[in-house]
Amino acid sequence: MALIPHFNPVQAIRYNTGIATLRPPGEGLDILFDRVVREDDYKSFETIFKRMYRQLCRVSARMVQSHVLAEEIVDDVFCNLWGNRKRIQINTSFQAYLLTSVRNKSLDCLRKAKHDRNIELECAANVASVHEGAQESLVYEELRGQIESAIESLPKQCRTIFRMSREQDMKYKDIADVLKISIKTVDTQMGRALKHLRQAVRPVSV
Numbered sequence: 001m002a003l004i005p006h007f008n009p010v011q012a013i014r015y016n017t018g019i020a021t022l023r024p025p026g027e028g029l030d031i032l033f034d035r036v037v038r039e040d041d042y043k044s045f046e047t048i049f050k051r052m053y054r055q056l057c058r059v060s061a062r063m064v065q066s067h068v069l070a071e072e073i074v075d076d077v078f079c080n081l082w083g084n085r086k087r088i089q090i091n092t093s094f095q096a097y098l099l100t101s102v103r104n105k106s107l108d109c110l111r112k113a114k115h116d117r118n119i120e121l122e123c124a125a126n127v128a129s130v131h132e133g134a135q136e137s138l139v140y141e142e143l144r145g146q147i148e149s150a151i152e153s154l155p156k157q158c159r160t161i162f163r164m165s166r167e168q169d170m171k172y173k174d175i176a177d178v179l180k181i182s183i184k185t186v187d188t189q190m191g192r193a194l195k196h197l198r199q200a201v202r203p204v205s206v
Contacts, residue, residue, distance in 0.1 A: 004066055011026075021067065021165070027047075029048055029051070029052070029093070029094045029095050029098075030094045032044040032045075032047055032048050032094075033048060033090075036048070036082075036085050037085050037086065037088075041087075043093065043180060045081075045082060046083075047151045048094075049078055052079075052095070052098055053074060056074045056077070056098060056099070056102045057070045057074050058070075058072055058100050059099060059106075060073045060103075060105075060106045063103065063106040063107070064106050064109055065109065065184075070106070073102060073105050073106055074102060075165065076105060077098070077101045077102050077105055080101075081098075096145055100191060146200065147197065150196060150197050150200035151163070151193075151197070152198070153200070154192075154193055154196060156188060157179075157197075158189045158192055158193050159193070160179070161175055161179070161186055161189045161193070162193040163188075163192060164178070165166060165186075165190060172186045172187060174192075
């Protein structure tokens with residue numbers, strides 16, 4: 001099957017939503033994928049996509065807590081599936097392979113998000129934790145004043161959560177228990193606080 005450069009099978013399926021599935025609806029996914037591999041059968045690929053897409057999106061969305069991100073993840077899985085169809089080795093059922101691929105890619109996204117968040121937390125900690133030996137310097141005093149003003153300008157709940165985390169060294173779960181809110185809310189409010197601090201604290205000239 002001759003493909004045009006940069007062919008995106010997922011986009012092609014979305015643009016051709018009016019095309020009916022040509023394969024019998026009861027035909028198994030393993031048989032359909034076998035045709036995709038042996039014959040470059042795009043219609044079988046389209047049938048697999050239409051049959052599995054919503055289920056895979058639900059699986060991913062439960063993990064990443066975002067329907068938009070889940071759709072991107074599933075789209076990527078299908079694009080990789082088509083692009084690597086000749087090299088894929090499946091030792092279980094094709095459906096199990098799809099579910100595993102989506103779960104693994106969802107986990108990768110979560111790991112990346114956690115890594116990025118940890119970097120943000122470290123940067124904020126570095127700004128706030130100026131060495132004690134510099135307490136008498138004007139640079140330190142100005143920086144400390146900026147940080148304190150930025151913290152005080154946060155909304156009440158956001159400010160409370162930030163101080164509990166940074167000044168009392170409390171874990172997100174403990175903060176959530178004390179304030180009777182979800183851990184996700186704590187995480188969201190900390191993200192807002194850190195973003196506000198990065199924007200509000202200006203570099204201090206020596």
